[in-house]
Amino acid sequence: MERKQKVLLALNKLSEKNKELIKFEIGFTAEEVAREAGISRCNASSDLNSLVKAGIVIKFNGRPVRFISKKYYEQYYKSNDSLNTLKIEVDPFSSIIGWNMSLRDAIDEARAAINYPPFGLHTLLIGPTGSGKTYFAKKMFEYAKNIGRISDKSDFVAFNCADYAHNPQLLMSHLFGHIKGAFTGANNEKSGLVDSANNSILFLDEIHRLPPEGQEMLFYLMDTGQYRRLGETNGFRTCQTMIIGATTADPHSSLLNTFYRRFPVVIRIPSLSERPIAEKKLMVKQFFTQEAHKIGRPLKIATDVIKSFIMYDCIGNIGQLINDIKVTCAKALLNAIKNGMYEIKITREDLPPHVKKVLLNDNSCDDFLLINIMLDEEWNFDKEDAYDDDVIGEIYSLLNEKEKNKNTVEKKWSKAKSLLENYYKNHINKIYQNKDRVILNLTNIIGQDVLSIANECVKIIKQNLKVEIDKNILPALALHIYACRERIMSGLRIENPYIDKIKREYPEELNVANMIVELMKERLKLDIPADEASFLAMLIRSNEKNEDAIEKPVGVVVMCYGDSTASSMVATANKIIGSDIAIPIDIPVDSDPKQYLEYAMNEVIRADKGNGVLLLVDIKRFVSWGEIIAAKTGIKINIIENVNTSMVIEAVRKARRMKLEDLSAEIENFNKYPDYWVVDENKKSKTLILTCITGKGTATRLKELIRDLIKDDDINLVTLNINGIDIESGLKADYFKKKEKPVAIVGSVDLKIPGVPFISLEDLFFGDGENRIAKLLNLENVNIDITPTEIENVLKYYLRFLDNKKIYKLCTSIINRLKESGFKLKTHQIINLTLHLSCLVERIISGEDFGKWPKEEKIRSEYKHEWDTVSSALSIIERELNILIPDSEVAYIVQYLMEG
Template sequence: MKRIERVYQQLLQIWQSASRNTLLQEQGTTTAKLADLMNLARPNVSADLNRLVRSEKVLKVKSFPIKYLPSQVVISVLKLEKLNYFEVDSLTELVNKQQNVTPLIKNQAVAVKGKNPLTEMIGYQGSLRKAASQAKAAIMYPPHGLHMMLVGQTGVGKTYFANKIFSYAQYRGVFSDDIPFISFNCADYYHNPQLLLATLFGHAKGAFTGADQDQPGLVEQADGGILLLDEVHRLPPEGQEMLFYFIDNGVFKRLGESQKNRRANVLIICATTEDPHSTLLKTFLRRIPMTIEIPPLNERPLSEKIELAKFLFQQEAKRIKKNLNVRIDVFTALMTADNYGNVGELKSQVQLTCAQAFLNSIDATEVTIELNDLPEDLRKHWLSNPAKTRHQVELSRYLDTNTLFEVGKKTVTVEKDNIYELIENKVHHLKRQGVSNENIHQYIMTDLHLHIKRFFRQPLTNVKLNKFVDQKISSFVVQLKQIAEKQLHVQLDQRFVYYLSMHIDAFFKRGNQTELLLKNEVEKIKKTHAAEYQVALIFQKEIITTFAVKVPDIEVIYLTMLLSSIRSLSEKKQVGVLVVAHGTSTASSMVKVATDLLGNGNIAALDMPLTVSPNEILQQMATMLEKLDQGKGVLLLVDMGSLAMMTHRLQKKTGIKLRVLSNVTTAIVLDVLRKISYVDMDLDSIYTSIQQDLAQLVTNKIAAPKGSKMILSICMSGSGTAQKLKKIVMRIIQQSQQAEKIQVKTVSVLKMTELIPKLAEEYEIIAAVGTKRPSTAIPYISLEELIAGNGEQRLMSIIMQRPENEQLVEEQNVVVSSMCEDVLKKHLIYLNPFIVCKLLQNWLQQLQLQLGSDFSNSQQIKCIVHTAFALERCLRQKSLQYQEEPTIEVQHTLPVVQQTLNASIVSLKIELSKDELYLITECVLNY
């Protein structure tokens, strides 16, 4: 079961027996409580809950703190017909809203019937989430919806998407069931503009040669419904002008008519494979307010591609009226082929594959689809693809060895096959392709390892093994487990008993089929896995003695390979690597490049948006570290020193041995992955090796220091921003008591390239701060990081030369002080800006402790400046009025803000009004 399903089931279990009074009183379960109950990371639970809200399975109650309830429980207990809202301030508000709701209905149709058609699209909650949201907004926009432009490559499914939009409109009651959906491809009449316009708008008798009677056009036929114009970029300029005139006024003329104006009410959906801005009139585009992009197949996640392929195979099973049994290699070939782009082409490939398989199994009741059934180009691509093993590993997360598509069933079931069938089918195929025995051995070992790995990673179910195999076999395998542990010096868990029991059971059921597979490789396997081979020989004797059956030598080889794979899973442990970088995809992009080039390893990426608080970062890092650690420690590769400073806290929280390197680059990730995968190095050795490489790099790029240390302050002109930054940096240096040792130099971006090497000859450049990163290997802190992030802590660490694992002593935030004092000096008349700034910084420290929050520099600056102005207004008796109805969150937070603020500003003898306190609370909550 996926984590999101476990979260939902846990929430359901909590509330499924609740009474109405309990529901209204408690309002739901908090994220923190759910995370504690399930022993999961809070950010992960929060993300899953919000996804469940978007899928309408969970109701979000925006109290303080926020709580969640299963939608089906709310509907049942509160006796509601359905839910129209999935985010509310309270359950009382929900009941009131539900009772007074008036759905948008046109043509007197019944609103919201059946299942939402958009949810049936693969990718509705993934790559098509934005497109679906835009479509819903366009359909529901009063009074008649918004015209839409669907943009995407050929074959991405624009027509399919348009049909789903129409179905959604009917589902929501915007259109009744008898309203038309008319589709027209403008490319059909591209070379005859006159006929194209006549088809769209109709024509009068005698309008052109052959027009022997009046003929209504598609616009008239689509009256009250939707008109889909595919390949709309083929519409000539005069056609676009007629269309936007119709959009503006709702009137049109048939071709050849001069007097009569006709009317129609049509929602237009355009579709194009081209850039609309370069192929269509701007005056036409202005009439199509909603542009929806449909992503190509290669930009959709692997899980969606697999679901699409499954859907297409299910459709083919329905067409040929036979069950389809599809090998995982077929999916691998389809998913990894990069010579086609979209769903339409994938559909063609699936149909060609099924047609060939059907021909080969024309008399069979079930069609098995193997690599041989693939089109020639796809089969060759799979055989020549060096990354096929890695791709198969990725697919194995979603598919088993075989996938069965049954006729008449919408769901896809999985068929578990035994190891003999897996090996024999692969060997037969590879031999037919002329693959050498040595390569066959490599392929088989890889497949075998993956097969076992998938099994060993699955959680053990509560179903007893004896339901599947004879109890005598399972008891016998327990004895074999003890023999293997003693001989191989390994610890094997209950999964070994499950797996080997089913394997031996399959061996007995297989009968006397003794085809000698891999005959030429037997000696090689004996030598390569000598210890496992000796244990397999013991297993052979024990099986013969216990069950009185013949065990051929090839079975000993199978058992040797099984033991080898299982042993490698239990013994091969690696140093873990976690790459953490700010941004939406910085870390994951670097890891992807490395794994694409070097294959998968014990490595993971964590992308950190700038809005995430330090506590959230710490929690997410701790969760990932626990997953990566295999007992040999984890190397942290981070982009900023602020992340590196968390090492001590992470080590204390997780108990995992950590080393950290800052200023990560793709080259460093590549080098680290190479060393953990292909070189037998421990954590300290890898860390020291990379450090030495970086030190050499810096030595090569910047001359050895000859004088005092220097920090560069960089902006476009070298003045203005750079001068302001220089003052802030000098204050930080003074606080560190290193003022006599470090200089600050302002540098223009335009002269940076020529000036820095010259300065490096005289000074040791320890850091650069500003708006542009130097091209040399100098620690760099951006303006944004210094002002709104944790740049000050990182700079202080560089100045003080603190070890990476030393926990920082919290100091007064110089950046916040400096920025606030500058603003307050200009605008405060009665209050001392320096005293007020210091008092309010102390207030924010206490407030963050009370709320359990970490405010960014930007939020601190905003709160201090706003509150200082509020104090000034109170002195001048010009307090602001709070005009809004306070939310529950504001009401809960106000007492904490009031108590901590009054305690901090008691020396000022100023009493803030309740209205000003409400406004300050909203500022604290970052509204």
Template sequence: MKKKMKDEVLEYIKNNLKYYDFSAQDIAIKFCIKRNVASHYLNQLFSDGKLLKNDSVRPVMFKYNQQKPKDCFSKFIGADKSLKSTIDKCKATVMYPPNGLPLIIKGNSGVGKSFLASLIYQYALDRKVIHNDAKFVVVNCADYANNPELLSAVLFGYKKGAFTGAEKDTAGMLSSANGGYLFLDEVHNLSAENQEKLFLLMDSQKYRKLGESVQWEYANVRLILATTEDKNTSLLATFRRRIPAEITLPDYNNRSTSEKIQLLFEFLKDEAITIDSKIFCSIELFTDLLSKTFEGNVGELRNEIKLLCAEGYLGNKRKSSIYLGDKLDSGFWIDPEISIDLKKMFLKSLSEIDLIELFQNHISIEESMSQLRDRILKECAGSSEYNYLESDEFIALRNYVVNKISPIIDSTGLCLLDEFLADISLFIMFIDVIEETSRNFLLSKFRKFRMKNDKQKLLANEIWSSLEVEESKQELLLKWILFLVKKFYVKIPETHCLIVMHGKITASAIARETNKLLNTYVYEAFDMPIEGETSDLINLINNFCKSIDTTNGLILLVDMGSLEQMYEKIESNVIGDLVILNNVSTALAIECGIQVCQKKPISHFYQMDFDSFQVKVQYYKGLSQKKNVIVSCLSGEGISEKVKDILKRYLDNQVEILIFDFNALKKIAKEKDTMIFKNTICVLSTTEFYIQGIDCLNLENLINGNQTLEKLNKYMDSDSCEFCLNELVKLFTIEGASTKLRFLDSKKVFNDIEKVLYLYEKYYDVKIPSFLRINLFLHLSGMIERIMIGDGITNEHLKEGAQLFDTFLNVSKDFFSEIKDIYCIEIPKGEYELIYTIFEQTIF
């Protein structure tokens, strides 16, 4: 079919004038038509939304409209964020040929099921999959819950005489919805009989009116169902099977903070337009609405805002502006006339930040995160047209964050920094704007971020847990807060210090005031009511100790009585050193806090002069304050020392190697909490040993190749790990073989053999397994002795695969040259054949 001239003009413009202004004369010349005819076509295309028109100049200029048609789902808050996959599924049900797919929307009352259903209908109109005159028919099945026959009549229509009062044939809602959408709300109230009638319609597009037994009616209807109940218990299985698409809308309380803010602004804006007045909302009221739980979800929130606006409108004589909230010293205006286009442009530019470029591998993760912080800030504050940092939405979000975290910061003695607040608020907004793929990319990078200071971690976790974000974004926000705490609060000491006292707020008061005087976060407080049980408080402290890293030790300041006896109750849950001081006072807390800020070790407090404070000091030395490897051999410390010497040559200097008596280690493992081994990388022993949660390596299994030193890879490079294992193999081979050699020095000959084995590994690019290495040590040391006394193997047998053996023979002669010189021997070809046989399964 020949294209219409209008379509040809549009195609030419798209292909050749997409980025240029043009006039009717330009088109007239190109298509050899009159200028007024060209103008007619261009004005038609303008009316269709295909072109933009500038009639403020002469001649009138046109331009191709590159904007995508507006997506009606953009009205649904979260459509491009947390609910993107849900909306995509809705679109798929509309576009699926030939007549879409039935859809059921689940969710509690007030989450927006009806609103979403209306948007699905609008989307079908916009995409022209239904005619412009197609209807959206709504039936609430709950209205007919006690009268299924009446619902059947409403849905399917009825014949004259079908029931009392049926005076004429009447069409039902299905007839009205023909070619369009039927939305059945509260569909769980649909009777089994009506469900069966509906799935007949879904299968064959036919149904019968109530009272009709012969004639069929036909309708092409798209179905949307909604329910607050479990469809598996309220709907027939045969009916459920005919509804392939299912979505669930979340409660308001499960929405992200930024989405809640958008909902609040949207509803306030709607009311401002309805009453044609500017609305001032106090920060206090806005924060309350943001934090409030609404059982009726978004619907209840909308109604509450309507009521607040109605009260404000009634109580204000100047109807051009109304005020919401009691405290009006801080807040923001909602203006019905302000466009949000600039904000949308800003959010788009923010979402297009090139994350891959920011997180290049050649810079550290901290540097990359700093660059991301700078970039977000630049995008938010860098535009002269739209400054997000001055926007009502950001002010509201920032004040929400202040309200949540200021009590936490206040108790630590730290200052709540404006930059810190802004960075948290901006990031909450940022992770809500970017795509899920971008969030996943960021998370993969953020997981590389490390923080050693456990007190900083504790503070970051407390801040994070006070903020409400979607579950899918929680880890990302936590990593960001860890980064910000490390950046802004660098002086937080690493040692954990607790003040534990009788009284409802006594410990909290001293901890808070001391932290403020020291100007940093030193003390955590535990208050014990006078009537409270000491055992309950000890359980609380033990749980706290288990949740933190006590590698650097723990300082406890207590007041009197029963609390002084907690030493034995908690020391098993502390990995590092533990010191307990009684008779706590503000002066004592300040003195100890100063020492902690000066990074004094826990042992220092045991040596301090506390005479002026009249305190008693209890001190317990912990297992280790560093990452450690424990060596424990049943045969005694002699072998353990040799193992330690080998490990020390290859392990990172930061790793401490501890030697324990085997029975003593068993006692510690049995009696103490396993948290005491929290810093232990692994245990090496000559006997089977078990500690819950700790890798216990049996040296015999290591030598036999049944276990590896993989656990130590983090603390030594791969080559060192291999050399270390080889030395351990050699150590135990020497111990076992020294009695078997008749006159050679086992240690020396094994060192010489080790060099030969290294040459084979390098040449053939293999790793000789431990058990084979032991076999070779024993065989080759014995071979050297045999040759030296004239008992070498001289018989030669032609090996299969002679070419492989010839190569092996040539390199072997070279590899053994040093041994031949040292021991003044010549190795017969038969011995090489035997070595080849031993190697054969590993190398060839």
């Protein structure tokens, strides 16, 4: 028997054996057919699709894709009543990516325009080329049909005004029609698009290309519902139509004012660059899925590729994004065919040059770090699978990994909880938050048997837990039980290493979850793993209501030194999460502390909604500011130092569903150094890690400086930022995968790798850093070769928030004052003093406690005149930056000048 016949026979057998079930669940998955036929899922899927093309089998797209033979479909679903019971009516707008985020206001305006009596309000869509205006207009048309505003049999009538822009006569004829003899060649009377759009919607793309006379004829139609065909002079024709126009131009300059005023509703469609990163990720995933369907082969897409498409400058917006993904898939397909591979692997080498360029961008490092929060692994698409975020699978995989390292376990436990909360609070809510507009038939998705079990589970939860459960727990449980059954039947098992933690944190939920597992065993006739209960306990916990946390989120305030440091982090976080909960406070370096403390206090008061404020700061001084604000206002404030963009994103993401103490603990834990900074004591290397706060250009210069210093090509130099990102490539450093122990860390950030010494740039230039490097690398001698003219650039290597040009200018003024007072400074003293003073100012601003130096009094008494001279010179920088240099540092500088 041919395999295809075997597949069809298996499909028919399933239909015979499940006559009752088939009434509730249309068809069978490729996996079910594969099990019945005793072949692989891949082969079953391929044969089923061939049978679909042959017209023998009917395919239902969804999650998962289902198949049924045409014979059984006609037997069971031939009556309209039967089909209507299975119908799913979905709001057309909900299929638009961003419908509940960046496009929410636009969609609300569109709904209002269509619902307005008697036949809707004329609407103008404004947005750049490729932003999706035509697609949006089609969704408006579908929505109008859904609510009965226009007939189900109506067609979407569309016209691009640019097609006839250079021939106004033909354009008007195409739009309004013409009578015989209206112009040369008009041998017969012809109707126009306006006739076709009667009692429907007329979409006019590039409406700004309509000539003035065309605009005048159109607004007469909009005002009166009447028009004339080209050449007509007597009488008017009537037409009831809603006009949707679209333009890329400024309507004020490209449309007649009288015409523009005829559009009561103007909707702006944002460009791709204005869309949140979360939406871009969904678009990229959807477009790759579509290509997998077209090509008919599975795709494996490298993380670099995904990140590049999310982050690159896509001038042509969504239209260009689709084309670039098609070009990439075409190139990868060619390589797969050339190499005799069925699966298509898409790597960075397949990217178009303008997309690949983002991987080498000087400023892409932080952006890639943010994407890493949302995307850690490559994507895999089966050619037949409908698109969905396989969050459940990700959590299963996460929990199934065994880790001995305590920090890693804590981190993964936290991530699993977070993933689950996000999935059930966002994905499931997406289905039910518009109940009046979305009628979802759960039976059609997961089957009557699973839905019945889920209903019983809800009863068990309500009977045994004293807390109120979210109403959306039913679909959450139903989908989870369905996924659990599919995984077990596929031979997958789960082992949860966090069972003890769940027993401790969720004892009541775990008890109820065990009852559910017993019910599942009995009803599904499957061996359910015991650890499944721990996962169910997490699910139940994530659906317990916490109204206060939703209605009164924790305030998030970011306070940093610099003109835009805090604002930049907050803007990025709010854009990614699609929120406005975080508030930035930028404190200029030369600001008046009293004035800005008052400003900071007012911002914290504004941020507090009643559940306290999480204050994220970059230096110690602001810790004391937070304490002062808390004391004066009575607001509960938790303070966390060393803020970075990743922390702000995490805080904004969790602020709406966690209490202040829990949120603080999460962010404190999130701020721990990454687990990949783990080294093997026995694996030595000749590597120096160079850490830098700024971008690629500065990192490259630092690398050159150190290379000149050590003059040994065998020493490996790796430039990293605080998050373990290789500054030169913008990607996660491969070095740590080897777990080799570096010789030392040199630069402006201590990565705190156990047992690895840190040499700051201040030590390198001012202290004994040279000798320490020489000793660690077994070198005879190292010398820093730097000239005074290079100091200003060198300052960029380790200044966190001070402007290198400004501080260099102040240091130069101090050195000139010292020279004028009689100090004869050598070149190396000028260099070292400039570097030391720059570091000193940052340490003072950061609130470092300097303490008292034992030699302080001795230096003051021995060098009284010099002390006064140095103090006077230092007052230049004290006045300018509103700081006070401690006596211990004055003593240190005096000693250096007199004895160094």
